[in-house]
Amino acid sequence: MAFSRKKGAEFTGDTVALEGVELRYEDGPRVLADVNLSIPQQSFYFLTGPSGAGKTSLLSLMYLAKRPTQGRIKLFGEDVWEAKRARLPVLRRRLGVVFQDFRLLDHMTAFDNVALPLRVAGAGEITLQRNVSELLKWVGLEDSMNALPTQLSGGQQQRVAIARAVVHRPKLILADEPTGNVDDTIAMRLMMLFVELNKLGSSVIIATHNEHLVARFPFPRIHLENGKVTVHEPAGANP
Ligand SMILES: Nc1ncnc2c1ncn2[C@@H]1O[C@H](COP(=O)(O)OP(=O)(O)O)[C@@H](O)[C@H]1O
Numbered sequence: 493m494a495f496s497r498k499k500g501a502e503f504t505g506d507t508v509a510l511e512g513v514e515l516r517y518e519d520g521p522r523v524l525a526d527v528n529l530s531i532p533q534q535s536f537y538f539l540t541g542p543s544g545a546g547k548t549s550l551l552s553l554m555y556l557a558k559r560p561t562q563g564r565i566k567l568f569g570e571d572v573w574e575a576k577r578a579r580l581p582v583l584r585r586r587l588g589v590v591f592q593d594f595r596l597l598d599h600m601t602a603f604d605n606v607a608l609p610l611r612v613a614g615a616g617e618i619t620l621q622r623n624v625s626e627l628l629k630w631v632g633l634e635d636s637m638n639a640l641p642t643q644l645s646g647g648q649q650q651r652v653a654i655a656r657a658v659v660h661r662p663k664l665i666l667a668d669e670p671t672g673n674v675d676d677t678i679a680m681r682l683m684m685l686f687v688e689l690n691k692l693g694s695s696v697i698i699a700t701h702n703e704h705l706v707a708r709f710p711f712p713r714i715h716l717e718n719g720k721v722t723v724h725e726p727a728g729a730n731p
Pocket residue numbers: 517518519520521523541542543544545546547548549550
């Protein structure tokens with residue numbers, strides 16, 4: 493890809509760190525109990541665990557949609573719930589999130605959905621056109637740039653959501669089951685996009701219950717079960 497490497501570190505330390513984190517839903521289960529986790533810069537992790545284990549909940553703590561009932565979350569070295577409120581949008585702009593349910597804007601074309609993070613960041617129109625088209629080509633949607641989300645299949649919408657999540661070159665990419673709606677060939681292509689962005693400097697966390705996919709890449713996994721996380725190094729991966 494023609495994305496340029498950004499110069500200079502914008503922060504030091506881990507990309508994201510959880511210290512003694514508990515998440516308990518009101519009238520619901522305690523999903524996370526005393527979770528400690530640190531994600532170094534430019535690392536790549538799978539996030540696994542049975543359905544209902546709390547993968548989506550854990551990611552939503554990292555993208556600041558939820559606040560832990562106990563413990564601390566640091567993003568790019570800053571304690572997010574201690575930081576001034578004005579810092580939160582700044583920290584959020586360094587994140588790229590692929591939601592399990594996509595969350596595309598239905599009144600905007602695929603192109604405009606993907607362009608949104610760049611427009612918010614005030615990118616110039618030439619850069620924007622080039623980067624958005626390039627990404628949509630990468631995910632195989634060059635012929636659907638002007639389609640509305642409702643005119644696209646679930647798999648195509650998922651690919652728009654991925655392109656939108658990464659177009660502004662986030663320092664941390666959080667992807668919730670990003671290959672859940674596509675076939676194996678497209679899944680591998682999307683994985684190569686995440687791998688490429690990781691090589692260019694992003695940390696990546698991919699929640700998945702696709703063991704096939706996990707086995708094909710030499711990346712460690714964060715496994716979530718019964719409210720606890722364990723980190724496992726890859727066992728003889730064969731990419
Ligand atoms: N907003 C919520 N209120 C109450 N319980 C919730 C809420 N969201 C998720 N849960 C519960 O938390 C647990 C973890 O859910 P989730 O994070 O979606 O798991 P996963 O992504 O691993 O399937 C489940 O038992 C789910 O029912």
